[in-house]
Amino acid sequence: MRVDVVTLFPDVFQALSHSIPSKAQKAGALDLRIHALRDFPLNRYGAVDDYPYGGEPGMVLHPQPLEQCLEKALEGREGVPVLHAHPRGKTLTQEDVRAWAQAPEVVLVCGHYKGLDERFRLKHVTHEFSIGDYVLSGGEMASMVWIDAVARLLPGVLGDEGSALTDSFETPLLGWPVYTRPEIWSGMKVPEALLSGHHDRIRLWKRLQQMLLTRELRPDLWTLHSLTKEDCKLLLDAGVPSEEVWTKFESAPSSSPP
Numbered sequence: 001m002r003v004d005v006v007t008l009f010p011d012v013f014q015a016l017s018h019s020i021p022s023k024a025q026k027a028g029a030l031d032l033r034i035h036a037l038r039d040f041p042l043n044r045y046g047a048v049d050d051y052p053y054g055g056e057p058g059m060v061l062h063p064q065p066l067e068q069c070l071e072k073a074l075e076g077r078e079g080v081p082v083l084h085a086h087p088r089g090k091t092l093t094q095e096d097v098r099a100w101a102q103a104p105e106v107v108l109v110c111g112h113y114k115g116l117d118e119r120f121r122l123k124h125v126t127h128e129f130s131i132g133d134y135v136l137s138g139g140e141m142a143s144m145v146w147i148d149a150v151a152r153l154l155p156g157v158l159g160d161e162g163s164a165l166t167d168s169f170e171t172p173l174l175g176w177p178v179y180t181r182p183e184i185w186s187g188m189k190v191p192e193a194l195l196s197g198h199h200d201r202i203r204l205w206k207r208l209q210q211m212l213l214t215r216e217l218r219p220d221l222w223t224l225h226s227l228t229k230e231d232c233k234l235l236l237d238a239g240v241p242s243e244e245v246w247t248k249f250e251s252a253p254s255s256s257p258p
Helices: 009-017 020-026 062-076 095-100 119-123 141-149 161-166 199-217 231-238 242-251
Strands: 002-007 031-036 082-091 104-108 128-130
Touching: 002 020, 002 141, 002 242, 009 031, 009 141, 020 031, 020 141, 031 199, 062 104, 062 141, 082 119, 082 141, 095 141, 104 141, 128 141, 141 199, 199 231
Parallel strands: 002 031, 002 104, 082 104, 082 128
Antiparallel strands: none
16 A cells, blocks of 8 residues: 655654554555655745735745645546545544455645645645544644554454454444453452353453443444344343343344344
8 A cells, every 4th residue: 555645844754664564565555655745835934834824823835836746746646535634524433444455555634833725735634533522733643643543454464364363443332451461460360261261261351341341431333233132131130220221132133023
């Protein structure tokens, strides 16, 4: 996958020379190319922004340097998705990340200051996304989040590609708690089920933990999860009120009493 980035601060992307994004690049799964907006200045002072019309404070990235830098990134290619991180974009989800991981090439344009001149956005930006309802100093951090999330799903990047399938948000359920050695640390012991060596017992423990955590911490996700008959038994045995379990089970599509 080729990812071109148009940015005012190219050095920020050195952070992607570590961990999974670095592995993706070394494996040839990710071709990351960074393009400096300041290589296309408006004047001899290196300006790439100007004051906004309307008199408000702050600066706006000028459409001309943006367009010139984008044209360099595209190298004559047509039909390449041009992404821009912005609060009005749809909040990025794991489902979106999986879909983008199938794309052969994209360009990420990083806004800064008050943002991009709207005329550049209307002419060139094809997709917008958000990583949350808060304000960052620029689009670089959001773009790196996008790249990191997508890179780990590219073929051959993870040592065990099946491990991604058990991550939070791959289903409506959160991931289960994880432990490593020693068995007892700071007075806390690893759950017996994980030490049992019994594969089915381990599987059921993980499933129950996923459900209990999601039910408690992310009720918005919990509403999306459809209970199986096995799920119902696990929850009832764990002390979840029967009325709650049966109501949720019966509200699922095509359910039948267990």
